[in-house]
Amino acid sequence: MHDLSRTVSSNEILKQIEDLFPQGTYLVGGCIRDMLLGRVPLDFDLVTYAPVADLAGRIAGRLGARPFWMDERRGVIRIALKSSGASIDISEPKGLSIEEDLRSRDLTINAMAYDIAHRRFIDPLGGFHDLSCGTIRIVSEENLLNDPLRGLRAVRFSVTLDFAMHEETSRMIKQHARRLKGVSGERIRQEILQALRTVHGADFLRLLTWNALVPVLFAPYFPEQDHGGDHQHALLLSVIPACQELDGIIYACDALMPGCLSSLTEETESRVQRGALLRLASFLLGLEGLRSGHLQSGESEISARDRSMEGRAMDLCSSLRFSTRSARTIRSLLAREKRTREFLAQRNPSVLDIHRFCENTAQQLPETLLLSLSRVQTQESFPRQTVARIWEYYCTTYQEHKKNPLVSGSDVAGVLGGGAGPEVGKWLRTIEEARARGEVRTRGEAMDFLRSKIG
Secondary structure (H helix, E strand, O other), X not given: OOOHHHHHHHOHHHHHHHHHOOOOEEEEOHHHXXXXXXXXXXXXXXXXXXXXXXXXXXXXHHHOOOEEEEEOOXXXXXXXXXXXXXXXXXXXXXXXXXXXXXXXXXXXXXXXXXXXXXXXXXXXXXXXXXXXXXXXXXXXXXXXXXXXXXXXXXXXXXXXXXXXXXXXXXXXXXXXXXXHHHOOHHHHHHHHHHHHOOOOHHHHHHHHHHOOOHHHHOHHHOOHHHOOOOXXXXXXXXXXXXXXXXXXXXXXXXXXXXXXXXXXXXXXXXXXXXXXXHHHHHHHHHHHHHHHOOHHHOOOOOOOOXXXXXXXXXXXXXXXXXXXXXXXXXXXXXXXXXXXXXXXXXXXXXXXXXXXXXXXXXXXXXXXXXXXXXXXXOOOOHHHHHHHHHHHHHHHHHHHHHHOOOOOHHHHHHHHOOOOHHHHHHHHHHXXXXXXXXXXOOHHHHHHHHHHHHO
């Protein structure tokens, strides 16, 4: 573990504002945990017994930022530092002493504090010991009951820190799992996505399974009367392995599809990465398989026309308060999986077939390919070869053709002597396909081709 006093004193952000902290101001929570682990935190939490707004104003003025209320009822002000991406949260204490405040928190490793004025480390609950041992422990059952989301946070930290869950903590999470039903969808979504955006996505889903949280968090896939049933065996046997396969493919995907990993870090909405939605879609596909009862025969895919499949996915997205764009991304991945896997099973698809595939899936092409590749049931290499061909075509020829079309909509309308938008679009697609086949290469050839077809 790192020397906390030295780490605090050398932090570039804290050095600029250390002299502003009045007596009774403490660094608390995750930033203390991260500094003890040798990490450089980007989010700092301060608890102060001085007026919160006054301290926030002085810090913001020093750092050239603006404070704003995150939660005025609870007395929490945030200062966002755009240049570094860091943030400072300043809050009123939850108790008459800092020790009382720490005892109200979620996990022992998040219940440590540092008194900057006196250079004093405060650890009333043994958080440093648990951090040293790699243990996730909820502070108390009462704290879990006060905020049931803390059970889900314990699972998330267990996975992202690669720490073991304390046996008593796991027991409490299982016992009170159903209380998560009373937690807002936004808060649950944040915890799920923070875990699924990492390389430990499948491990997170496995721990959710072990701690009896899957039927509660993914309620649309489990009838109310079945919430007490034993789904662990089926999930661990069939669903989680497919998610683990996907994690492995994502980890090495740049070798097969150069540059695709960066696209998975793009966001469909604030703090919602495409890669996290891909992992979530994989899990939902597995849950659909459990419902259909065809896992043993490998028929875990759902037709794009199955409205009940779409309904369940949309119900989940709605409960988690996803944006329309994020929900549509998940729905599209589920709907296309079977057709894409069948396409990858072809040994030598034509250039025209590849062009049409790119045209139909361009907005989610990397996710679509990776999801289906993780479910291909063959040891032969041709599905990967097909994926590599599709990706190379998409990144070179397809993108070039899209940026530099041979003819425009007005060109087509001129040959047609007018014409409605759908008809113009149809002929533009026809020319694009002719170009993909190599039948036309220049604007002149494209116009001659168009005139010959329209007559």
